[in-house]
Amino acid sequence: GAGVSQSPRYKVTKRGQDVALRCDPISGHVSLYWYRQALGQGPEFLTYFNYEAQQDKSGLPNDRFSAERPEGSISTLTIQRTEQRDSAMYRCASSTNTDALEQYFGPGTRLTVT
Amino acid sequence: GEDVEQSLFLSVREGDSSVINCTYTDSSSTYLYWYKQEPGAGLQLLTYIFSNMDMKQDQRLTVLLNKKDKHLSLRIADTQTGDSAIYFCAEQGAGNNRKLIWGLGTSLGVNP
Numbered sequence: 001g002a003g004v005s006q007s008p009r010y011k012v013t014k015r016g017q018d019v020a021l022r023c024d025p026i027s028g029h030v031s032l033y034w035y036r037q038a039l040g041q042g043p044e045f046l047t048y049f050n051y052e053a054q055q056d057k058s059g060l061p062n063d064r065f066s067a068e069r070p071e072g073s074i075s076t077l078t079i080q081r082t083e084q085r086d087s088a089m090y091r092c093a094s095s096t097n098t099d100a101l102e103q104y105f106g107p108g109t110r111l112t113v114t
Numbered sequence: 115g116e117d118v119e120q121s122l123f124l125s126v127r128e129g130d131s132s133v134i135n136c137t138y139t140d141s142s143s144t145y146l147y148w149y150k151q152e153p154g155a156g157l158q159l160l161t162y163i164f165s166n167m168d169m170k171q172d173q174r175l176t177v178l179l180n181k182k183d184k185h186l187s188l189r190i191a192d193t194q195t196g197d198s199a200i201y202f203c204a205e206q207g208a209g210n211n212r213k214l215i216w217g218l219g220t221s222l223g224v225n226p
Contacts, residue, residue, distance in 0.1 A: 031212065042118075042202050042216030043157070056213060091157065100145050100164070101206055101214060105157040 002026070004106035006092050012112045013082055021077045021109045025094030032075050033103060034067055035091040043091060049075060050097070082113045118217040120203055125223040132190040134220045136203030139184060143205040146179060147214065148188045151200045160188070160201075190222075198224045 005024045013019050025032050031050050035043035045059040051072040060066070064082075069075040079086055089110050093103035117139045126132045138146070147162040163170045163177045163186075170177045176189040190197055200221050204214040 042218050045213045100162055101212060102159055107156045
C-alpha cells in the first residue's frame, strides 16, 4: 500500500516568506508526527497529532511554526517569516495507536531559506 | 533531561558482525528503537524492544538491552555492503508520552 508522502520534496524560499509543508500519512494511521533533521543530526521532535487533535507541540521552536491536521488525515506544517536557520529536512511520520511507536516516515521536505 | 548517545562512526569488513551501541538516560523508557537511514532516503524502522526484555532477535539483527546500565546495542550478523547506512537509536518515555528522543546516529561503513 501507499506509504507516507510529503510535498514538496524540495523547497527553496527567500528569507521572510511563509512556507507550507504537507504530509499525507498512511491511510488509517491515527497518529502523525513532525520532525526536523539538520545535517549530521538525529530527528528533532516538533509536534504530533492523534486524529485532528494536536497532543504535544512542545518541540515547535517558536511561534512562527504551527501545524494543523483539520480532518485527522493530511497535515500541514507552516513556517511564517522564514529565517535561514529554518533550513533543514522536515520529516513526517505516522503510526497506529498501539503502545509501541512503530512510526513510518515519509521521504521528507528539504527546505532551504536563502 | 533525556539524552541518547551513540558513537558516530563504525567501520567493518564485509561478512563480519557489526555492533552499534547506544546509551540513554531515561530510566522510565518503555520502548527502544533502531532506525536505519540510507543516503538520500527516509528513516526505516528496523526493530524495537520493550524495556522488560533483554534480548530480541530478528533474522540477522540482535538487539540487547541492559536496563541497569541503560545500554542498548544492535548486532548485525554477516554485514553486507547494503547495510552501509546511518543507524539511529531512539527511546520512548513512559505513560502518554508518545514522542521519541533520538541519538545523533552511527554511520556504518562496510568495506568489501
